[in-house]
Amino acid sequence: MPTFDLYQTDLPDGFDPGPSVAIDCEAMGLVQRRDRLCLVQLSTGDGHAHLVQVAPGQTTAANLTRILADPGIEKLFHFGRFDIGLLYQTFGVLTAPVWCTKIASKLVRTYTDRHGLKYLLSELLGIDISKQQQTSDWGAETLTDAQCAYAASDVLYLHRLRAALDAMLVREGRGDLAQACFDFLPHRARLDAAGWADQDIFAH
Numbered sequence: 432m433p434t435f436d437l438y439q440t441d442l443p444d445g446f447d448p449g450p451s452v453a454i455d456c457e458a459m460g461l462v463q464r465r466d467r468l469c470l471v472q473l474s475t476g477d478g479h480a481h482l483v484q485v486a487p488g489q490t491t492a493a494n495l496t497r498i499l500a501d502p503g504i505e506k507l508f509h510f511g512r513f514d515i516g517l518l519y520q521t522f523g524v525l526t527a528p529v530w531c532t533k534i535a536s537k538l539v540r541t542y543t544d545r546h547g548l549k550y551l552l553s554e555l556l557g558i559d560i561s562k563q564q565q566t567s568d569w570g571a572e573t574l575t576d577a578q579c580a581y582a583a584s585d586v587l588y589l590h591r592l593r594a595a596l597d598a599m600l601v602r603e604g605r606g607d608l609a610q611a612c613f614d615f616l617p618h619r620a621r622l623d624a625a626g627w628a629d630q631d632i633f634a635h
């Protein structure tokens with residue numbers, strides 16, 4: 432069982448995110464504006480997760496948003512587009528700089544169309560995580576241990592995954608292209624929020 436701490440509404444004072452912090456979010460669903468943010472998970476890559484439960488209607492979390500806004504702290508996501516948009520919608524903070532393991536995977540694992548976290552962890556790190564709790568009620572006042580363990584597993588291995596994907600990006604000469612995509616990602620989330628979610632503005 433992964434180890435985690437569960438906090439209400441914000442990280443504790445003095446929380447040290449280190450130079451690169453993995454972040455994932457759980458929401459009531461996947462529809463922007465309709466589905467509220469319920470849980471924010473963080474890990475510094477030390478095998479421990481910090482879970483922050485977000486209350487209905489909550490719009491501030493000073494310690495969390497300070498990290499999101501800090502240009503000196505890298506925020507590491509898997510499919511960051513969703514999480515960045517949700518955090519922006521909830522707290523009004525567009526987080527940067529960011530790194531996304533799903534984008535990195537799409538840029539180097541061109542031999543497959545399986546870029547889900549479960550597949551990546553299994554293939555690159557030999558780690559099997561359960562996705563059983565993915566569709567559970569994240570808005571519940573009291574989260575179950577199974578929910579917390581699942582939520583933690585979404586951030587616990589992102590640093591190791593990032594290292595594996597980074598090596599592949601370097602090997603294939605796509606590090607610069609990946610970095611350009613990461614730099615644009617927060618703006619992609621802004622486009623989603625502004626009404627261009629279903630449109631590829633680069634398409635003809």
Ligand code: MN
Nearest residue numbers: 455456457585
């Ligand atoms: Mn998740």
